[in-house]
Amino acid sequence: MGLKNQKHRLKGFGKKLFSKYFGFETGIDIANDVAVLYRRNVVIKNIVFISNLLYSLVFFILGFSVANPTTDWIFAIAALPITYTVGRLQSKLIDLDHNDLTKQQIAMYVSSFWIFISSVMVYIRVYAVGQNAPFETASYVLIFYALVQISLYQDKRLLANSFVSLVGFVTLIHISITYNFFNLGLTWQEFLSTIFTDPVLAIQVADLALRTVIFILFYLINYIIVSIGQSIQEERKKELNKRREVQMDFTHIVRSLFNVVFQSASTILNERHAYNVA
Secondary structure, eight states: OHHHHHHHHHHHHHHHHHHHHHOTTTTSOTTOHHHHHHHHHHHHHHHHHHHHHHHHHHHHHHHHHSSOOHHHHHHHHHHHHHHHHHHHHHHHHHTSOTTOHHHHHHHHHHHHHHHHHHHHHHHIIIIIITOOGGGHHHHHHHHHHHHHHHHTTOOHHHHHHHHHHHHHHHHHHIIIIISOGGGGOOOHHHHHHHHTTOHHHHHHHHHHHHHHHHHHHHHHHHHHHHHHHHHHHHHHHHHHHHHHHHHHHHHHHHHHHHHHHHHHHHHHHHHHHHHHHO
16 A cells, blocks of 8 residues: 555656646646747757757767767767757746747747757768768657657747758758768769669669658658647637636626625615614
């Protein structure tokens, strides 16, 4: 019995802790758009902090795994103050004014930009520059992870802009660094004709096309989820506002009814009192 109570308390503590740092609707009015955005900024700031620690961990792992780990150790150590600085900057932007929509939107875009740029930089460092082929898949997945983080804002426009930027940057990285197409010394016409004659180049181009298609499909799924989430949020807001209107109307009716009753009772009592005095 004591063990069950301890597990129950521990579970409750875990839920409270999770709700405090990662609960999107903890302690806010969901009908207030500014409060909702502020809470999302706070939660995503916490997620970004954990993500930055994850990126530092990636560099630490590389430091133990590669033949020349010096550079990765430098990146791992340098990432820690950067993580702290970014967290402080996000906190200052978010806390400038909790009730100002524009300032909260600025904080949202700054956080999204950092999410976007950090994942791309990690991929460039790990694979495109570091040439750590065994870690290419893991570092590439971080770009998908960045898109998921941005989608937590439930903002279709922000997600679309982030997707366009990500797919553009990643495609440029693949063309210029990963597959090094620019160093082939070919014109576009020669490049297109060589695709059908050089099997290695054909495989690389096919891989690039497949990556792009998968990323587009992943974005479309996230976009649909965000669209559904926005629709549900709007319906919840409408329902909550209707409930509040009904509650206000009911309160007004009850208050008016009691006022009439009390006034009538007061009038009757005054008449009886006057009659008794007479």
